[in-house]
Amino acid sequence: MNVTRRTLLATATAFAAMPAAARAEVVVAEAPFSLNALLAEAQTLAAAPYTPGTRVPEEWLNLSYDQYRMIWFNSQRGIWADTDRPLQLDMFPAGLYFPRPVEINIVEDGMARTLGFDIDLFDTTDQFPTMPVDTRMGYSGLRLRAELNTPGIYEEFMVFQGASYFRAIANRQNYGISARGLALGTGDATGEEFPEFTRFWVEAPHPGDTAFHVHAMMDSPSLTGLYSFVIEPGRPTNVAVRATLFPRVDLDHVGIGALTSMFLFDDTNHIRFDDFRPAVHDSEGLLAWNNAGERLWRPLANPRTLQISHFVDDGPRGFGLMQRTRRVEDYADFEARYENRPSLWITPEGDWGAGSVQLVEIPADLEVYDNIVAYWRPRAVIPAGQPYDFAYRMQWGDGPGGLPDVAAVTNTRIGGNYDRSATVVAIDFEDHPALSGDVAELTHHISAGTVDLSTGILERNPGTGGVRLAFSFTPGDQTAIEMRAQLRRAGQLVSEVWLYRWTA
Numbered sequence: 001m002n003v004t005r006r007t008l009l010a011t012a013t014a015f016a017a018m019p020a021a022a023r024a025e026v027v028v029a030e031a032p033f034s035l036n037a038l039l040a041e042a043q044t045l046a047a048a049p050y051t052p053g054t055r056v057p058e059e060w061l062n063l064s065y066d067q068y069r070m071i072w073f074n075s076q077r078g079i080w081a082d083t084d085r086p087l088q089l090d091m092f093p094a095g096l097y098f099p100r101p102v103e104i105n106i107v108e109d110g111m112a113r114t115l116g117f118d119i120d121l122f123d124t125t126d127q128f129p130t131m132p133v134d135t136r137m138g139y140s141g142l143r144l145r146a147e148l149n150t151p152g153i154y155e156e157f158m159v160f161q162g163a164s165y166f167r168a169i170a171n172r173q174n175y176g177i178s179a180r181g182l183a184l185g186t187g188d189a190t191g192e193e194f195p196e197f198t199r200f201w202v203e204a205p206h207p208g209d210t211a212f213h214v215h216a217m218m219d220s221p222s223l224t225g226l227y228s229f230v231i232e233p234g235r236p237t238n239v240a241v242r243a244t245l246f247p248r249v250d251l252d253h254v255g256i257g258a259l260t261s262m263f264l265f266d267d268t269n270h271i272r273f274d275d276f277r278p279a280v281h282d283s284e285g286l287l288a289w290n291n292a293g294e295r296l297w298r299p300l301a302n303p304r305t306l307q308i309s310h311f312v313d314d315g316p317r318g319f320g321l322m323q324r325t326r327r328v329e330d331y332a333d334f335e336a337r338y339e340n341r342p343s344l345w346i347t348p349e350g351d352w353g354a355g356s357v358q359l360v361e362i363p364a365d366l367e368v369y370d371n372i373v374a375y376w377r378p379r380a381v382i383p384a385g386q387p388y389d390f391a392y393r394m395q396w397g398d399g400p401g402g403l404p405d406v407a408a409v410t411n412t413r414i415g416g417n418y419d420r421s422a423t424v425v426a427i428d429f430e431d432h433p434a435l436s437g438d439v440a441e442l443t444h445h446i447s448a449g450t451v452d453l454s455t456g457i458l459e460r461n462p463g464t465g466g467v468r469l470a471f472s473f474t475p476g477d478q479t480a481i482e483m484r485a486q487l488r489r490a491g492q493l494v495s496e497v498w499l500y501r502w503t504a
Helices: 003-010 035-046
Strands: 027-032 071-073 088-093 103-108 111-115 122-124 139-146 155-161 165-168 178-180 196-203 212-219 223-232 237-247 254-261 263-265 285-289 295-299 307-314 318-322 343-349 354-361 372-378 388-397 409-416 423-429 442-447 457-460 467-474 480-489 497-503
Touching: 035 212, 035 223, 035 237, 071 088, 139 212, 155 237, 254 318, 254 343, 254 388, 285 307, 285 354, 295 307, 295 409, 307 497, 318 372, 409 497, 423 480, 423 497, 442 467, 467 480
Parallel strands: 103 196, 295 497
Antiparallel strands: 027 111, 071 122, 088 139, 103 111, 139 155, 155 165, 165 178, 178 254, 196 212, 212 223, 223 237, 237 388, 254 372, 285 295, 285 318, 307 354, 318 343, 343 388, 354 372, 409 423, 423 467, 442 480, 457 467, 480 497
């Protein structure tokens, strides 16, 4: 955040001559807009010690969760409301979980105009307390809305708020999984660092535009950076990301394309939860397409202790956290509507080199906690003082296309057998042409380290038309077992490669 600009709020007023399409209630500064100039500014910032932005007044930080929900942006006063532009922009107030305001700029005709905080842009209930508003107060993030279904009705599809978090949905979906601009040290014993988007620039769209441009400055003790997002709402909602990092220190644990989600339970661990619902999760599995051409499917887990898994690759083709189960009755939650949460798929641009898709699973006992993190971790250290560029595409929606055409895993069930003498794993594969015909023509391959493992049974699932592979094992005194299973026909892989880490 640029503190010197924000201090102008006390005396600045709206530019009277500014077109309504680009005017907020208060504009505190304007300057020429140039991405090259912002890159140079980020590099200069990285050469100086990190300085966190100013915090909002204490009264805003002390708001309760319920009180914070008593104030909301009046969308009728949003940026570009009552215009023919295809995008409208709302803001959120800082406070509670968001202690440092972000700077929001509107870009039009080559100029960036910085918005000052205006409490009159918000509505409140009559129970909302009287709050101080001075030069320290500001916005915590922004929301994008467009005409997705009905002319004249602007529906939200993307939000940037908190650290470097952002989230999007495909048309007619509900929010679930989130993304991050960058993850640093996730799961490390020394603790995680959360870089922050401190400044935003939203380019004014022209009538008829279907893609929208947002830029963000990132800052943290370890680095600065500049991000550019090209956003196309729809089903799916596509987001192209391009970023340049300027490290202040050597970065040995970086998460690119970082995803954050929630997994509480499903048919793998329902026995641990006294809950009327069959499953509770925003995402149910990690899908990865590796450089060897394999589709890897790893059902998510809610372990009793922190678990970190590495899927080593060189030049990954894609990865993401998927919500595949789409029937209402599979969740039986008419309020949360987990069946309507988006999947999120990451497609790298260019060669990302050697590294691994990393999956972090954190124990959780309630669905309010985001306990799943996935990202690409480069093997090489990113050195201090050297710019680091990367780009990728994001697909928010029902799942990716263009992957190898093999049978997907539709469900995994894990539990005791009839007399509890062994643990049974049942893997269901979809009804796919590659699995048609006589099941005897298929072969299955299972590995689980040194554990005592049955040979497995492969049979047609009469409920789905697909195929089920079931096997049992006795863990003995083992506390963690890495498992792998796949189906072949005439030696050719015809299914996803199922992976799982069983923990005691």
